[in-house]
Amino acid sequence: MKRELEFDVVVAGGGPAGINAAIASGRTGAKTLLIERYGFLGGMSTVALVYPWMTFHTSSGKQVIKGIAQEIVDRLMEQGGSPGHLRDTVGFTNTLTPYHPEKYKLLALEMLEEAGVEVLVHSFVDKVEVDGNIITSINLTTKSGPITVSAKRFVDTTGDADIAFLSGAPCLKGRDSDHKTQPMTMKFRMRGVDLSKVKEEMKANPSNFYKKTPIAELDELPLTGVQGFYKEWNESGVPINRDQVLFFAGPEDDEVLVNCTRVQGLDGTDVFDLSEGEKEGRKQVLMMADFLQKKIPGFEKASISAVGTQIGIRETRRIDGQYALTIEDVVAGEKFEDTIALSGYPIDIHDPTGKGVQANDIEGDGSYGIPYRCLVPKKIKNLLVAGRCISTTHEALATTRLTPSAMATGQAAGTAAALSITENVAPKDLDINKLKAILEENGVVL
Known part of the structure; x- marks a missing residue:
C-alpha cells in the first residue's frame, strides 16, 4: 500500500545545504521534512570524506559565513568535534575548519530534531509530479515501498538538481564548450x-x-x-x-x-x-x-x-535560474541588491580534462555576494535550490560548490521557502528585504 505524507516544506538532500535549509525552515515553524538517500546525513562531507570545510573567511581573515553554519562549528567545538577555524597551511585560503564526521552526523540530527524537522533516510526521490508550473508531490522509493510526499514548497539540495531536473525546470551541466564537468575524486x-x-x-x-x-x-x-x-x-x-x-x-x-x-x-x-x-x-x-x-x-x-562511501562529485547539473553568477562577478567581489550569502572562497576549477587547477582570487574586500535569484529556478514556481546546484556558470560553480558556501545558501533557501508560505507569495516574488532582515537576525553576514 502506498503511503502519503504532507508537509509545508520538503528538503531533498541531507548534505550541509539541506541540513541548514531544513533547520532554517523548521525554526520558522514550518512543518518540514528532510529526505536523504543514505542512512546518515552530511552529504559529500560524510559520504565522500570532503574535509576540511573551506572557508568561512576572506583571504584577509574576515569571517563572512556565520549563521547556522557557525552554530554547527561552535557546537562541534563544545563536543570536541572541531578545533574551530585554523590557518590554512597550504596557503590557498586564510582558514579552514577541520571537523569530526561522525560527530557532525549526530549533531545534525540533534539540531534538526530541536527545530522540529522530521528526517527520513534510506529514501530516494525517483519521480516528481507537476501540475502546470507547480510541484504537487514527489515519489520516494524506500525499503517499505513507495511513499508520496506533497508540500507547499520544495527545496532541492541534492547536489545534482534532481528535483529541478525531474520537475522540468531548465538545467545545465558542465562547461559551455563541451559540457564536461570537473573531475570526481575518491578521497x-x-x-x-x-x-x-x-x-x-x-x-x-x-x-x-x-x-x-x-x-x-x-x-x-x-x-x-x-x-x-x-x-x-x-x-x-x-x-x-x-x-x-x-x-x-x-x-x-x-x-x-x-x-x-x-x-x-x-x-x-x-x-x-x-x-x-x-x-x-x-x-x-x-x-x-x-x-x-x-x-x-x-x-x-x-x-x-x-x-569514501562513494566517489566525491564536484559538478553535475545546476539549474538555469533567474540569474547565473559568473566568474567576473566573483573575481570583482560583486555584491547584489538581493545578496543572501557571502563567500570568500576563490575560484578553484579542477580541469575537466587536464592536470591543473585554475585559481582566481577575489578583488575588493575579498568576498562576493550570491544573489537570491541564483536559488530560484525558471518555470517551476514552488521550488528553491541550494548548495552545488544553484544557478551559476561552470566557472563560478568552482567557488559556490564549497561546503560553507553551500551551508549559507541552504539557510537562505530554507528561510525563503518558509517565509514565502507565511507571506502567501511564490518564492520568486518574495520581498527580498524581509528575507535579508530575517537572515541577518539569525546571524547571517550580508
Whole structure:
C-alpha cells in the first residue's frame, strides 16, 4: 500500500545545504521534512570524506559565513568535534575548519530534531509530479515501498538538481564548450602519519611546495594542509592526471585526508559512468597510498584508515535560474541588491580534462555576494535550490560548490521557502528585504 505524507516544506538532500535549509525552515515553524538517500546525513562531507570545510573567511581573515553554519562549528567545538577555524597551511585560503564526521552526523540530527524537522533516510526521490508550473508531490522509493510526499514548497539540495531536473525546470551541466564537468575524486584517510616529519621537510625545501605556503610561520602554526611534493610526484610515474600531492591533517593527530585521485571524463548523473568512476577511484586510492608510503617523508608507517562511501562529485547539473553568477562577478567581489550569502572562497576549477587547477582570487574586500535569484529556478514556481546546484556558470560553480558556501545558501533557501508560505507569495516574488532582515537576525553576514 502506498503511503502519503504532507508537509509545508520538503528538503531533498541531507548534505550541509539541506541540513541548514531544513533547520532554517523548521525554526520558522514550518512543518518540514528532510529526505536523504543514505542512512546518515552530511552529504559529500560524510559520504565522500570532503574535509576540511573551506572557508568561512576572506583571504584577509574576515569571517563572512556565520549563521547556522557557525552554530554547527561552535557546537562541534563544545563536543570536541572541531578545533574551530585554523590557518590554512597550504596557503590557498586564510582558514579552514577541520571537523569530526561522525560527530557532525549526530549533531545534525540533534539540531534538526530541536527545530522540529522530521528526517527520513534510506529514501530516494525517483519521480516528481507537476501540475502546470507547480510541484504537487514527489515519489520516494524506500525499503517499505513507495511513499508520496506533497508540500507547499520544495527545496532541492541534492547536489545534482534532481528535483529541478525531474520537475522540468531548465538545467545545465558542465562547461559551455563541451559540457564536461570537473573531475570526481575518491578521497581517503591514512593513519600513522608523522606530521612533524612532513613539516620539517616543508621547512627544508620550501620551493617543493605551493607558492603561498606560509613556510616562515610553520613553527607557530599547527600543520593543517600540505600541497606540493612536486619533485616526488613528477618522478613517480603514477598514472593519475594531476600535478601535485594534496592532503589535510586530521581529525586525529596522526591522520590525514588525501585529496589526490582524479577521475575525469565521466558524468556524475549517469549510473554507468558512476559505476566506472567508483572502480577507477578505488584503484587510484591504492596506487596513491602506495606512492605516499614509499616516497613521502612521514608516511613510512602510514596505512589506509578509511575510503569514501562513494566517489566525491564536484559538478553535475545546476539549474538555469533567474540569474547565473559568473566568474567576473566573483573575481570583482560583486555584491547584489538581493545578496543572501557571502563567500570568500576563490575560484578553484579542477580541469575537466587536464592536470591543473585554475585559481582566481577575489578583488575588493575579498568576498562576493550570491544573489537570491541564483536559488530560484525558471518555470517551476514552488521550488528553491541550494548548495552545488544553484544557478551559476561552470566557472563560478568552482567557488559556490564549497561546503560553507553551500551551508549559507541552504539557510537562505530554507528561510525563503518558509517565509514565502507565511507571506502567501511564490518564492520568486518574495520581498527580498524581509528575507535579508530575517537572515541577518539569525546571524547571517550580508
